Amino acid sequence: MTVAPRAGGWVIALSFLVAFLLGGIPWPGGLERFRPDWAALVLIYWSMALPHRVGIGTGWLVGLLLDVGRGALLGQHALAFASVAYLTSQTYRRIRAAPLWQQTFSILVLLLVKQILVFWISGVIGYPPKDWWYLAPALGGMACWPLLFVILRDVRRYFEVS
Amino acid sequence: MVSLVPGKRIQSLFKINPTAILQLGFWVMLSIVMMTVDHRYRYLGGLRDVLGTAIYPLHYVMRMPGETKLWIGENLSGRGALLEENARLREKQLFFNVQLQKLTILEAENRRLRSLLESTVNMSERVLVAEMLAMDFDLYRHHILLNRGRQHGVYVGQPVLDQHGIAGQIIRAEPLTSTAILITDANHALPIQVNRTGVRTLALGTGNFQELRLPHIPNNEDVKVGDLLVTSGLGGRFPRGYPVGTVVKVAFDPGSPFANIVAKPLAQLDRIREVLLLEGQPDALQPAPSVKEPAPAAKEKEPPPPPKPREPAPRTSPSGAARPS
Numbered sequence: 001m002t003v004a005p006r007a008g009g010w011v012i013a014l015s016f017l018v019a020f021l022l023g024g025i026p027w028p029g030g031l032e033r034f035r036p037d038w039a040a041l042v043l044i045y046w047s048m049a050l051p052h053r054v055g056i057g058t059g060w061l062v063g064l065l066l067d068v069g070r071g072a073l074l075g076q077h078a079l080a081f082a083s084v085a086y087l088t089s090q091t092y093r094r095i096r097a098a099p100l101w102q103q104t105f106s107i108l109v110l111l112l113v114k115q116i117l118v119f120w121i122s123g124v125i126g127y128p129p130k131d132w133w134y135l136a137p138a139l140g141g142m143a144c145w146p147l148l149f150v151i152l153r154d155v156r157r158y159f160e161v162s
Numbered sequence: 163m164v165s166l167v168p169g170k171r172i173q174s175l176f177k178i179n180p181t182a183i184l185q186l187g188f189w190v191m192l193s194i195v196m197m198t199v200d201h202r203y204r205y206l207g208g209l210r211d212v213l214g215t216a217i218y219p220l221h222y223v224m225r226m227p228g229e230t231k232l233w234i235g236e237n238l239s240g241r242g243a244l245l246e247e248n249a250r251l252r253e254k255q256l257f258f259n260v261q262l263q264k265l266t267i268l269e270a271e272n273r274r275l276r277s278l279l280e281s282t283v284n285m286s287e288r289v290l291v292a293e294m295l296a297m298d299f300d301l302y303r304h305h306i307l308l309n310r311g312r313q314h315g316v317y318v319g320q321p322v323l324d325q326h327g328i329a330g331q332i333i334r335a336e337p338l339t340s341t342a343i344l345i346t347d348a349n350h351a352l353p354i355q356v357n358r359t360g361v362r363t364l365a366l367g368t369g370n371f372q373e374l375r376l377p378h379i380p381n382n383e384d385v386k387v388g389d390l391l392v393t394s395g396l397g398g399r400f401p402r403g404y405p406v407g408t409v410v411k412v413a414f415d416p417g418s419p420f421a422n423i424v425a426k427p428l429a430q431l432d433r434i435r436e437v438l439l440l441e442g443q444p445d446a447l448q449p450a451p452s453v454k455e456p457a458p459a460a461k462e463k464e465p466p467p468p469p470k471p472r473e474p475a476p477r478t479s480p481s482g483a484a485r486p487s
Contacts, residue, residue, distance in 0.1 A: 017220070024224040024296055056182065060189040068213040069220065070296065071305050071334070071341045074200040079193035086186040093175045125201055126349060127303050130369060 008161030012054060015042050015152065016062055020069065033133050034140030038148075039066055040084060040114050041141050044107060045152045047085045048092040050161065059085030073125060080117040084110050100146050107145045111138035207336075214336045221295040221307070221339075289323075289438040290314060295339065304344035304367070304431070306330075310439065311338040319399055321440045327405040327428030328352065328393055329437055344431050345406070346371050354406050355394040359384050362394050365406060365425060371432040374407055376423040381414050383421065391425055401440060 019038035027035045043062055046054035063081030067074050087110055088095075095106045115138050119129050155161075200206045292310040310316050312335045320332040322342045330344040345352050348369040354376075355362045361383055365374040379385055389409040395402030411424040 020217075020220055021224050024221075025227070056185045056189055060193070065213065065217060068210060069217050071307055073197050074206050074210060075193035075196035079190055079197070082186060082189040082193065086182055089182050090178055093177065097175065121197065122303070 008156075008159050009053075011155065011159045011161050012046055012050075015046070015155070018042075020066070023066075031140075033136045034143075036137050036141030036144050037111070037114065039063075040081065040111060041107075041145065041148050042152070043081055043085060044088050044110055045149060047088040048096060049153070049156060051089050051092050054085070055089055056082050056085045073121065076118060076121045079121070080114045083117055084114045087113065100149060103149070104142045104145045108138055108142040111141045114138075210334075211336050215338055218338050221309070225295065288441040290316070290441055291436055292316075292322075292340075292439055293436050294434050304330075304347040304350075304369070304371070305333070306342050306344065306434065306437075308332075308340050308342055308437065308439075309338075311336050311340050313337050315441065316340045316439060321400045321404075323404065323438045323440065324429040324431075324434055324436070325438075326430060327407065328400060329427075329429040329431060329434065331399060332439070342437070344371075345427060345429075346374065346431055352400065352406065353394045353396040354391045356385055356409075357390040357392050358386075359389075361385065362396065365391060372426055374425040374427055376409075376425060377420060379421050379423055380419060381421050385409060385412055385421065385423055387412055 016039060019042040022038040026032055039062055043054070043059050047059065059081040060078045063076075063078035064074065066072075066077040066081070070077075091106065095103055098106070112135060115135050119134050122129070196206065200210075290310060292308040292314075294306050295309050296307040297305075308316075308322075316332055316335045318332055318335055320335075321328065322330045322332065328345060330342045330347075330350070332340050333343045334341040343350055344367070345365065346367040346369065348367050350367040352365045352367075352374075353362070354365045361379065363376050363378050365376055368375055374391075376385075376391075387409050391406040391408065393400040393402055393404045393406055405428050407425040407427040409423060410426045411422075413422040415422055
């Protein structure tokens with residue numbers, strides 16, 4: 001996020017900011033359980049589109065800020081986000097080559113990994129999840145991916161972030 | 163061209179960056195160390211304070227849509243509706259005033275009787291109004307973030323109420339914000355007593371906003387559906403006599419020595435917007451292990467509370483007016 005010499009760092013920072021804000025807005029009724037983790041989606045997008053700029057360290061920092069914002073254990077989301085960024089950095093060439101609707105399945109896997117890591121840590125400190133609903137946000141994120149992808153791609157092209 | 167050297171293209175598709183795993187290892191180790199320190203020893207309060215203050219403005223931006231809607235609603239409502247609401251509120255205030263008169267008399271009488279019994283009671287509880295900024299998002303942990311922190315006199319262990327009853331307690335106080343755990347969190351237990359009979363027990367959170375469990379009441383104890391549960395004051399965290407919930411289910415399992423009792427919290431925990439933080443020590447069970455308050459022991463001796471202009475305490479009021487009766 002703080003790579004100064006290259007253009008458009010502020011666009012990346014701003015997109016994470018918007019993702020933080022979106023993350024605080026509840027969804028109506030029964031959809032609430034499917035509310036995706038916007039910050040994770042944005043992180044996946046940037047580490048796929050600009051792997052040389054947004055990587056594991058950025059993911060870790062974003063996760064840490066999320067931990068503070070949510071009052072979670074310091075490092076919980078940081079660990080999960082760093083892992084997601086790592087997986088993305090190893091697979092982005094294959095994911096990027098696939099059509100958008102096929103990409104969503106890769107995204108689902110990445111988001112599931114993130115959910116499982118976060119809740120695994122919660123379990124270790126004494127808050128084990130009681131049912132399988134905790135995986136639902138990954139499905140929500142999968143459904144939102146095409147929209148987010150198109151929006152962020154246009155934003156990236158418009159501001160010529162590279 | 164491409165079809166002649168397919169191997170190269172495929173190779174680049176599956177290329178692995180060997181240093182990435184080292185990077186990942188570094189960050190993961192750092193996370194694990196931080197989590198351990200945070201969970202076990204709580205040394206990271208400083209870091210949390212700094213980062214928390216840095217992202218504090220975000221919470222306000224996040225709340226803006228809702229606030230704007232409220233503001234627009236208030237400003238666009240017609241004169242008729244406002245007058246009507248005004249009349250209704252005035253009526254309500256009249257009603258409360260009458261009740262308050264009774265309360266003053268009762269309080270005086272209570273104090274006199276207690277002084278006859280030579281027991282101390284702290285009548286000088288004050289409240290601090292806090293607004294909820296965020297709710298912890300994993301569904302199994304009921305923590306809320308409030309917009310009052312150490313700067314406003316919030317301390318760890320401070321009881322949190324909403325207008326209907328006990329809601330929880332503060333578990334972390336940062337400079338500008340604080341985190342409260344709700345009584346329905348699966349890791350929370352609240353010392354209570356059944357108002358009708360005086361039976362003392364614990365109310366355990368279940369992870370469900372509508373449910374508290376009372377697992378330690380024997381089968382032959384007198385508990386009925388509809389009984390009011392109030393705080394017992396044991397444990398020294400919560401003051402005595404605040405409403406907690408009502409019993410909604412009493413079932414007996416012949417095989418178990420304890421009844422299966424479920425209560426519903428009175429506080430509307432799933433739709434909290436504003437909460438009250440009780441200031442001052444609870445009923446003086448232990449002398450004065452006060453965190454912030456300068457001299458609670460002295461305060462308890464003299465009945466009329468000395469007005470404390472020590473902080474720009476926003477919107478405080480005597481708890482008598484705020485206490486639901």
